[in-house]
Each structure stands twice: as C-alpha cells, then as structure tokens.
Amino acid sequence: MKKNNLLSMNNVGIVVKSLDDAISFFMELGLKLEGRGMVEGExxxxxxxxxxxxxxxxxMVTPDGHSRLELSRxxxxxxxxxHRTxxxxxxxxLRVMFAVDNIDELVARLIKNGAELVGEIVQYENVYRLCYIRGVEGLLIGLAEELSKK
Structure with missing residues (x-):
C-alpha cells in the first residue's frame, strides 16, 4: 500500500496587477494580511x-488560520x-470558494466596494446559499453560506 505524502494545502496563489487593491478587497472579504514582502533572485x-x-x-489568511491566499505582483x-475575467x-x-456567514450582507458590502454579482445568490436545497462574484481585477470568487448551521 502506497503511503499518502500529502499533509495539507499550504496556499492558493493569485497573480494580480495591484497588490494594494487586492489586499483591500480580501480584507473586506474577511481575510487578514499575514505578511508582505519581496521574493526575488535566481x-x-x-x-x-x-x-x-x-x-x-x-x-492573506482566513479567520480560522487554516487557509491562505498568496497574492503576487x-x-x-x-x-x-x-485569465482573470x-x-x-x-x-x-477558476475560482476560490469561501465559506461565509450572512451572504446577503457580505455581497451588498462587496458590491459597494466595486465587486459584481455574476448571476444570482441561489439556494441549493436546504444546505447552502451560494453565488459567484467578480471581485478586484475581475477575479472570480465563490461564496457559500451553510444553512444547516443556523
């Protein structure tokens, strides 16, 4: 039997044009800036x-500390x-999906800050309410609110 060497997922990388705008957007979404710096050289x-x-x-790190986005310029x-749009x-x-609380309030706030709702906020059975938005620089972001935890 082959051993599974996978321990965890470290991060998802997203290349952006404006690091400042991307940081602001993801902070508005609820992530925290964990660190910023240069990676350079051979x-x-x-x-x-x-x-x-x-x-x-x-x-950027999620509030639970388990997931990270590495934004790169x-x-x-x-x-x-x-390929952003x-x-x-x-x-x-394609996209990053986040588990959120109060999807209606969050989407309204993100739209006020320049995001666009791709389709609609839909309900899947009695399990989730979800949607896609185009955030900073047209990046596709999924949002899912679990209903069973309410």
Missing amino acids: WAGKVTGLGNQTVEIAM FLTPATISD APVNSLGY
Missing part, C-alpha cells in the same frame, strides 16, 4: 521556471497573459 526562478524574477507578495518578468466554464484554475 533561487525563486528555479522553483517557478521563470529564471531571475522579482515578485512582491502578500499572504510580478515586477520581472512581466506577466504574459491574463475568463467565464466559469474555462479550463484551468
């Missing part, structure tokens, strides 16, 4: 395969493509 490029690179990052090399049926990584 060693980093060996990991990514991009060669010598300079990237400003911010690590590439200074060098420049970004070469943009791809529709929901596009190939590749």
